Amino acid sequence: DAGVIQSPRHEVTEMGQEVTLRCKPISGHDYLFWYRQTMMRGLELLIYFNNNVPIDDSGMPEDRFSAKMPNASFSTLKIQPSEPRDSAVYFCASSLTAANTEAFFGQGTRLTVV
Amino acid sequence: AQSVAQPEDQVNVAEGNPLTVKCTYSVSGNPYLFWYVQYPNRGLQFLLKYITGDNLVKGSYGFEAEFNKSQTSFHLKKPSALVSDSALYFCAVRERGGFKTIFGAGTRLFVKA
Numbered sequence: 261d262a263g264v265i266q267s268p269r270h271e272v273t274e275m276g277q278e279v280t281l282r283c284k285p286i287s288g289h290d291y292l293f294w295y296r297q298t299m300m301r302g303l304e305l306l307i308y309f310n311n312n313v314p315i316d317d318s319g320m321p322e323d324r325f326s327a328k329m330p331n332a333s334f335s336t337l338k339i340q341p342s343e344p345r346d347s348a349v350y351f352c353a354s355s356l357t358a359a360n361t362e363a364f365f366g367q368g369t370r371l372t373v374v
Numbered sequence: 375a376q377s378v379a380q381p382e383d384q385v386n387v388a389e390g391n392p393l394t395v396k397c398t399y400s401v402s403g404n405p406y407l408f409w410y411v412q413y414p415n416r417g418l419q420f421l422l423k424y425i426t427g428d429n430l431v432k433g434s435y436g437f438e439a440e441f442n443k444s445q446t447s448f449h450l451k452k453p454s455a456l457v458s459d460s461a462l463y464f465c466a467v468r469e470r471g472g473f474k475t476i477f478g479a480g481t482r483l484f485v486k487a
Binding site for chain 2: 264291293295302303305308310315316351353355359360362363364365366367368
């Protein structure tokens with residue numbers, strides 16, 4: 261398996277624009293996580309899905325953020341409208357069902373909002 | 375609420391010397407504990423985990439970690455550091471029965487040749 265695949269790797273957009281980040285989890289993994297990493301706040305869990313269903317979105321910072329998982333092999337994180345403070349590295353990760361299993365991370369999307 | 379503390383922002387060690395990266399946690403019950411490593415411009419990579427049993431856990435690249443329940447600690451160790459070990463290290467905790475994993479702030483390890 262190629263691992264967790266995220267696209268794009270880098271995104272530069274203007275304030276107010278819509279941004280969509282994409283993730284393909286590892287095949288067979290039931291859980292998918294979206295994290296945001298910044299210098300100030302470290303690694304924050306935004307939302308996670310189990311079998312394509314959102315389980316906990318308490319980490320989503322504002323209504324401008326939304327995430328979907330239409331099928332087992334694809335998820336999106338959308339920011340609309342984007343703001344400069346959204347600039348961060350966004351990671352997608354996936355894991356197997358058992359709670360004692362580790363997560364596998366993608367390489368991340370570096371988002372810059374100017 | 376669960377939390378993880380990595381008290382050192384940075385650890386410096388000479389190549390060949392032993393290294394320790396500290397982690398303490400606060401969570402109800404007996405958690406699952408993880409260490410991950412992040413190299414520049416890369417995602418996090420799993421190093422090792424504690425689930426149950428032996429308090430000393432061995433992982434990838436010669437790393438090991440010691441679980442200490444009384445001190446609620448899970449320090450990462452390596453007997454002999456390599457320059458290539460220089461990276462950002464994250465400790466993480468997850469409550470049993472849940473999937474929400476909380477990460478520490480990270481500790482940057484510098485290994486000098």
